[in-house]
Amino acid sequence: MSELRFDNVTVRYGGRRRGLTAVDGVDLTVGDGTIVGLVGESGSGKSTLARAAVGLTPVSGGAVLLDGRPVRRHGPLQMVFQDPHSSLDPRMTAGASIAEALPRGTRDRRAEVTRLLGLVELDAEKAAMLPGELSGGQRQRVALARALAARPEVIIADEITSALDVSIQGTVLNLVRDLQRRMRLSMLFISHDLAVVRYVSDFIAVMYSGRIVESGPADEVLAGPQHPYTKELLAAAGALALSEPDSVADTEPADPHHPPPGCRFHPRCPAGPLVLADREICRETEPVPDGHRHRAACHFAAAEAELVPAHNAHPRRDR
Structure with missing residues (x-):
């Protein structure tokens, strides 16, 4: 069994007056x-939570x-970072x-390196190459192999495809999915x-302003x-056509040093008090992520779920 649990985790930088709570009771x-x-x-x-998990924060x-x-x-925990060019020592071969x-105590280290390179679908010859001689996708595969080398129980992958070309992202995602399935x-x-x-993903958690919403x-x-x-994130991903009136989600997020009272999303919410006058509770009371169909920190979660037509659902691909 390898279950990683964040139990009411908070990460704060600075002092009381000018501090910043980057992660708040997750x-x-x-x-x-x-x-x-x-x-x-x-x-x-998100990244602050990841760094806290592996002891970097x-x-x-x-x-x-x-x-x-x-x-x-x-x-037991290994992290794969966003930019493999920065996470790998440029003076060390792959x-x-x-x-x-x-x-x-690993006996045949060369054979084990070759095996790990094979797991991430790289030829053994890549072991002799420096990071600068590899493509971005190859560097990220080496970073994955390095994480697997420690025989971790849990891997934390932090934006590992965002620095890659779109043409390479799908290949890396397929590799991640295959490794997870084969190695559990x-x-x-x-x-x-x-x-x-x-x-x-099997499960999804959505984070906003330091909290899981x-x-x-x-x-x-x-x-x-x-x-x-x-719903806004789904719309941005092209997965859901929103029909909310007068959307205000294009506004900037709240200042993390001075988060708003109540629901932290209410100043940007297309279904909040700036649009619907009868939803003042969003300004005053922090919603609790509980109940409804699944956990959601919204006072009107049940009503919001009813606004999503079934034909707009965009389930993940079969695994």
């Missing part, structure tokens, strides 16, 4: 052998647990980078693009989104 579980897709726009706190409150125990810094992550990996897959998350099985979230922010 509860999220990555179940054994599943891929949880974490999606949200830039600045929502200190947790201000709550706990990160692996099978119920606090996570150690190295070993093979040396992978070998460095192998557990102590548990994975937290982070992206700002809901179309990408949809392709690989909607979460549930991927098919349920995609077919019946209950939070207006999720």
